[in-house]
Each structure stands twice: as C-alpha cells, then as structure tokens.
C-alpha cells in the first residue's frame with residue numbers, strides 16, 4: 019500500500035502467518051475440505067455432462083451401456099459435495115473462532131502494559147476499532163485470503179494434470195485462463211483497490227470513534243445544543259465512506275465481469291480444440307461434453323481469489339494498526355530481575371524530576387517528600403502543581419527522569435510494577451466502576467475474598483446498609499461507569515474495594531472532590547476507617563480531610579513550598595487551613 023514499504027508489508031504478512039501457526043491443523047483441514055468440495059463440484063458437472071451425452075449417443079446407436087457406475091459416481095460426488103461443504107464450514111469456523119479468541123487475548127495482553135501512558139493519545143473509539151474491527155479483519159485473513167489461495171493453487175495443479183491426460187493444448191488453455199482469472203486480474207484489482215481500501219479503513223475507524231465519542235457525550239451535546247453539529251460530522255464521515263466503497267465495488271464488479279468473460283473464452287477455445295479431436299477419433303463425443311463442462315467448472319477453484327487479493331490490502335492495513343500497538347514499548351519497563359516485593363510502607367522522594375514528554379515542562383521539579391510507615395501525609399497545592407503526577411510515579415505508570423524514590427529502602431525502579439501496584443490501594447475521584455454488579459466491582463480487588471470479607475469491607479466503607487436497601491443488594495448493576503449510584507455511593511464502593519484489597523499503602527487522590535458536604539462527611543468517615551494501620555498519601559483540596567493528617571506538604575510548581583503538621587501550618591483552630599486548602 020502507498021505509505022507502507024513493501025518490505026514491511028511482507029514482514030507484516032509473515033508475522034500474521036506466524037500468529038496462525040498454532041491452528042495450522044484446523045486450517046489445513048478446512049483448506050483440504052474446501053478443495054474436496056470444489057473438485058467434487060467440478061467432477062459432478064463434468065461427469066454428468068459425459069453421462070448424459072454418452073446415454074444419448076448409446077440411445078441413438080441402439081447399444082447398451084453400463085449406466086450404474088457413472089450414476090453411482092454422480093451420486094457419490096453429490097454426497098461428497100454436500101457432506102464436504104458441511105464439514106468444511108464446521109472446521110473453518112472452528113479454526114476462525116479459535117483464532118479470534120487468541121488474537122483478542124494476544125492484543126489485550128500487549129495493550130494492557132501500555133496503559134495509561136502510551137495509550138492516552140489514542141481516542142477511545144480508535145482503540146475500540148482496533149480491538150474489534152481490525153482484529154476481525156485479521157481473523158478474516160484465513161477465510162478470505164489464505165484458504166481460497168491455497169485451495170486455488172493445489173486445485174489448479176490437480177485440474178491441469180487431469181486435463182493433460184486428454185489434451186495438453188486444452189490443459190494449457192485452461193491453465194492460462196485460470197492464471198488470468200485467478201492471479202493477473204485479482205492483482206490488477208488489488209492494485210486498483212489499494213488506495214480506496216486504505217481510505218475505507220481510515221474513514222471507517224474515524225467514523226467509529228466519532229460515533230463512540232458522540233454517544234458518550236450525548237448529555238453534553240444536548241445541553242450545549244451541539245447535537246446537530248455532531249450529526250453533521252457523522253453524516254459527513256458516512257458520506258466520505260461512500261466514495262471508497264463505491265470504488266471498491268466498481269473494481270470488484272469489473273473483476274467479476276472479466277473473470278466471467280475469461281471463463282467463457284476458455285470454454286470456447288476448449289470446444290474449438292476438442293471438436294476436431296472428436297472428428298479425428300482422438301476422443302469420444304461424450305468426452306467433448308465432459309471437457310467443455312470441466313473447463314467451465316474449473317474456474318470455481320479460483321472464484322475466491324479476486325476477493326482474496328482485495329481483502330489482502332485491507333488485512334495488511336488492519337495488521338499494521340494492530341502491530342503498531344503490539345510493538346509499542348511500555349513507558350515503564352520492569353527490571354530484568356525484580357527485587358523481592360516491599361514489606362515496609364515507607365516512602366521517600368528526593369530531588370525527583372519528571373515530565374510527560376521530552377519537550378514538556380517539568381511536572382515535578384526537585385520534589386522531596388517523606389512518608390514514614392504508618393503515617394498519614396497530605397499533599398495539597400494549586401491545580402497543575404504536580405500532585406497526581408506523584409501517584410503516577412508511585413504506580414509506575416510513568417517514569418522519573420532524575421532524583422530518587424525509595425520504598426522500603428529500595429529504589430522504585432528495582433521492583434516489578436505489578437508488585438508495587440499490589441502493594442498500593444488507590445481511591446481517586448475518577449475511580450472507575452465497571453458496568454456490572456457491586457459484588458463484581460468489589461471482588462475486582464481480590465477475587466479470592468469470601469462473602470464475609472466483602473461485607474466487612476463495605477461496612478467499614480459505610481456503604482453496606484445502602485447496598486442492602488437496593489432490591490438486588492450486592493447483585494445490583496451499577497450501570498456504565500457506576501452511573502446508577504450517587505457520586506458519594508460510588509466513591510464509597512471504591513473505598514470498600516480499596517479496603518478489600520487490604521494493601522499497606524493507601525493512595526487517595528481527591529477522594530471527596532465533587533461531593534456535597536453531606537456525602538463528603540460519609541466518605542471521610544469511610545476514609546478514616548480505611549486509614550487505620552496504613553501509610554496514607556492523601557491528595558486533596560478539601561480542608562475537612564486535612565484535620566486527621568500527621569503532616570502536610572504544599573506543592574508549588576513541582577516542588578515542596580512549605581510543610582508541617584496541620585497545627586504548625588494553619589494554627590490550632592484551622593482557620594487559615596480552610597483558606598489555604600481551598601486555594602487549589
């Protein structure tokens with residue numbers, strides 16, 4: 019395709035094929051069966067032609083002939099064709115579905131370590147489109163490209179060998195026709211279809227992400243009266259899709275028509291050659307009928323090739339988009355031999371500098387911070403001062419460029435990311451609740467927890483009673499992103515989830531943000547319980563949450579400005595604390 023060098027395309031094709039290797043037996047079985055079906059079909063037509071003609075000739079000549087054997091052959095081929103088709107569908111679908119399951123898991127396994135740093139610049143709909151449509155396209159590679167091509171190559175060789183037994187000239191004509199219809203025309207069609215094929219994939223993906231975006235933001239679109247504009251955007255993209263699709267259909271139509279013409283011409287030439295052969299007694303009359311029908315039917319073996327060549331462009335474009343994600347390096351790599359997981363939740367930042375891109379300003383610029391085991395530390399500061407970036411470093415979502423962060427005396431980089439994340443429980447204002455039951459959302463933190471542990475966590479998070487008031491209790495569906503729960507309830511479910519995880523280091527990122535005073539009170543109570551016996555790093559703008567902290571750091575443009583106990587910073591009555599904490 020334009021833009022993708024040939025070498026890389028070949029490489030992509032090789033990689034694609036290597037993904038199919040575990041299913042080679044299923045796939046070979048499917049291909050063999052489709053070959054059997056095609057040959058049975060051709061044989062059926064040719065034998066029937068021969069039989070009818072032979073019977074007519076025998077009738078005219080008043081001679082008797084054995085009609086049992088050819089009739090049985092016809093029945094046998096018909097049964098083979100039908101039974102073979104059934105088995106072929108069964109096996110090719112089995113192969114396809116097995117492959118699909120593997121491809122999705124394989125893609126997801128590569129995608130997960132990229133979150134969030136590497137995938138934040140992809141649009142949600144675009145990722146969805148890669149996961150769903152592109153993987154489907156790759157999956158079609160077997161059914162639409164590989165199977166027809168393999169069956170065509172083997173089938174053509176067999177047909178050529180058979181026809182050569184009667185006439186080399188006819189065999190060569192048939193071969194030339196098959197090569198034209200099966201290789202030359204599809205190649206030309208594929209070349210013509212490259213640009214529209216690529217455009218179609220791109221526009222389709224853009225359309226999908228625009229639709230997903232629009233559906234997710236339906237509320238906002240209505241509030242701001244922007245539904246019309248969104249609709250226009252979608253219909254413009256749908257319209258843009260018509261162009262390449264029409265071009266692709268035209269190419270497919272022209273290829274199909276030319277293939278039909280090639281078939282008829284081959285038949286015509288075969289009859290022109292075979293006619294004189296009958297006259298010269300080189301072959302019998304019924305053989306002429308058989309040869310003519312055989313040549314015509316032989317094109318069935320290359321029927322799928324034009325579509326295969328056309329799909330190849332689409333498949334390679336999809337493969338490129340999928341490999342692009344699969345090949346991306348995670349932002350943070352694990353050390354080759356990770357240290358044993360930490361046991362003491364004691365954290366120290368010294369002179370830490372981090373930024374999100376080489377040309378971005380420093381988000382943290384010489385940060386020094388200490389969190390002794392079992393202590394509660396708060397981080398406050400104006401918006402954009404770098405508070406959430408501290409959590410991003412702790413969870414190893416991003417790396418730091420200078421300075422040192424130690425946990426339990428070891429540099430953060432020495433631990434495996436998974437071990438660190440297992441050691442932390444996080445509650446943030448954006449904690450995601452999955453569109454499933456409350457129970458499943460809680461169990462996400464610890465799948466081996468039993469009912470009583472789950473209920474205990476919910477009680478500590480002050481949400482159990484409210485859950486029990488729902489008709490389905492813990493089996494209540496929370497809706498997309500927890501929309502069927504109130505903000506405060508969702509936050510407390512998130513706290514219960516963190517409690518169930520029972521991790522020694524509790525990270526709270528503005529857990530009461532966006533809640534009214536009443537809900538905030540409930541959530542703070544839950545947090546109070548959650549903080550017992552843990553090291554806590556709390557990021558907040560809300561003064562109420564600060565009262566229970568041991569130490570407060572004030573972040574100013576990526577480094578600590580002032581710090582101290584709540585009393586030292588704000589006086590015993592906390593009046594100025596209110597003023598300061600709401601600055602952000």
Ligand SMILES: Nc1ncnc2c1ncn2[C@@H]1O[C@H](COP(=O)(O)OP(=O)(O)OP(=O)(O)O)[C@@H](O)[C@H]1O
Nearest residue numbers: 138374381399400401402403404405406407408602
């Ligand atoms: N994922 C990201 N990619 C690129 N830049 C980012 C990202 N997250 C934060 N930044 C930038 O890093 C700086 C610090 O952001 P950070 O989110 O840490 O601040 P914050 O103090 O938590 O702000 P807020 O109180 O608004 O949540 C900002 O300039 C922000 O634009």
